[in-house]
Amino acid sequence: MSLTDVMNIHVEKTTRSKINEVNFNDLPFGKYFSDHMFSAKAVNGEWGEFQITPFGPISIHPSMSALHYGQSIFEGMKAYRAPNGDIMLFRPWENARRLNRSAQRMCMPNLPEEYFMEALTTLLEIDQQWVSGKEGNSLYIRPFMFASEPVLGVRPANEYTFMIFSSPVGNYYNGPIKLMLETRYSRAAKGGTGNAKAAGNYAAALYPAKLGQLKGYNQQLWTDSSEHKYIEESGTMNIFFLINGVLVTPPTSTDTILPGITRDSVIRVARHWGVPVEERLISVEEMDEVIASGACTEMFGAGTAATIAHVELVNINGVDRMLPSIEKREFSNKVARYLSDIRTGREEDIFNWTLRIPV
Numbered sequence: 034m035s036l037t038d039v040m041n042i043h044v045e046k047t048t049r050s051k052i053n054e055v056n057f058n059d060l061p062f063g064k065y066f067s068d069h070m071f072s073a074k075a076v077n078g079e080w081g082e083f084q085i086t087p088f089g090p091i092s093i094h095p096s097m098s099a100l101h102y103g104q105s106i107f108e109g110m111k112a113y114r115a116p117n118g119d120i121m122l123f124r125p126w127e128n129a130r131r132l133n134r135s136a137q138r139m140c141m142p143n144l145p146e147e148y149f150m151e152a153l154t155t156l157l158e159i160d161q162q163w164v165s166g167k168e169g170n171s172l173y174i175r176p177f178m179f180a181s182e183p184v185l186g187v188r189p190a191n192e193y194t195f196m197i198f199s200s201p202v203g204n205y206y207n208g209p210i211k212l213m214l215e216t217r218y219s220r221a222a223k224g225g226t227g228n229a230k231a232a233g234n235y236a237a238a239l240y241p242a243k244l245g246q247l248k249g250y251n252q253q254l255w256t257d258s259s260e261h262k263y264i265e266e267s268g269t270m271n272i273f274f275l276i277n278g279v280l281v282t283p284p285t286s287t288d289t290i291l292p293g294i295t296r297d298s299v300i301r302v303a304r305h306w307g308v309p310v311e312e313r314l315i316s317v318e319e320m321d322e323v324i325a326s327g328a329c330t331e332m333f334g335a336g337t338a339a340t341i342a343h344v345e346l347v348n349i350n351g352v353d354r355m356l357p358s359i360e361k362r363e364f365s366n367k368v369a370r371y372l373s374d375i376r377t378g379r380e381e382d383i384f385n386w387t388l389r390i391p392v
């Protein structure tokens with residue numbers, strides 16, 4: 034029996050597509066949603082009730098466990114249109130794996146990777162016209178899982194819902210970003226949930242990020258929670274420095290940093306190009322020194338939303354430290370272009386990273 038038969042996804046299509054209400058020349062992040070969504074339920078760890086329905090509100094019970102005790106995890110990925118019209122996904126298997134690593138940490142059920150992939154590709158085939166081919170546009174895809182059991186009591190729930198919906202988007206940041214070093218608040222602590230894509234991590238980051246934004250900074254640059262001495266990551270991105278020609282990024286072994294798929298891709302491409310890479314601790318002191326001395330020629334964030342976000346300046350303990358101009362940044366400009374060309378099928382995929390859905 035094929036997987037399609039095992040899952041037997043029930044499909045109910047919309048009778049009224051919203052696509053004509055969307056201006057694909059002006060797509061604020063996360064404002065529009067495509068026509069359909071996928072959902073499935075796990076009771077006592079067994080997945081079933083696979084369905085694709087018109088996108089819309091869902092009904093929840095006031096005691097739904099996720100609302101109270103926070104068992105809620107998500108993923109973020111993008112679909113692009115290749116020159117021949119195919120829909121392209123970038124390393125979707127990694128999102129399926131990371132969802133399950135997050136699920137394990139949050140005491141939630143495993144979702145077989147093949148279910149994730151079948152749900153994703155079936156949904157994309159149905160909503161394929163939402164993947165615009167316009168330069169800079171993509172279809173942002175949000176898979177997520179939450180405890181949907183209606184029950185009070187601090188314990189792992191017995192019922193979970195997994196869903197996928199999507200949202201046509203343009204560029205995440207319009208230009209280089211300004212970061213503020215965070216030395217008071219933390220998003221993650223050793224032994225905590227920072228390396229899981231758990232909803233609560235993002236809630237913990239909102240208040241410090243708001244304080245930074247009021248001062249004109251796009252994101253906080255997180256440091257370790259015990260001493261605020263070492264750089265971790267920034268916003269929803271992993272962070273990279275090019276120091277004397279060496280690509281340096283904090284290690285993800287500390288369990289306080291989300292192991293980004295873009296991060297891993299940048300590292301693999303750098304190694305392929307012969308650029309030395311060091312995954313090691315980088316202290317605030319070192320960062321300050323190498324920016325001031327000019328040894329740090331490039332600094333950028335890497336993540337699905339922005340892909341590569343050049344860092345224009347970092348506020349370190351009250352002082353804005355400027356980085357070299359963006360046009361001079363050979364590595365980050367080149368890797369941004371290369372990854373973008375692989376994802377959109379304009380560059381040969383020598384790493385086997387893309388999944389093509391012919392349309």
Ligand SMILES: Cc1ncc(COP(=O)(O)O)c(C=O)c1O
Pocket residue numbers: 109266268269270271290291292293294295296335336337338
């Ligand atoms: C906290 C955090 N760090 C890093 C990343 C980058 O991960 P990826 O490259 O898989 O999008 C994300 C985005 O998912 C994130 O939320």
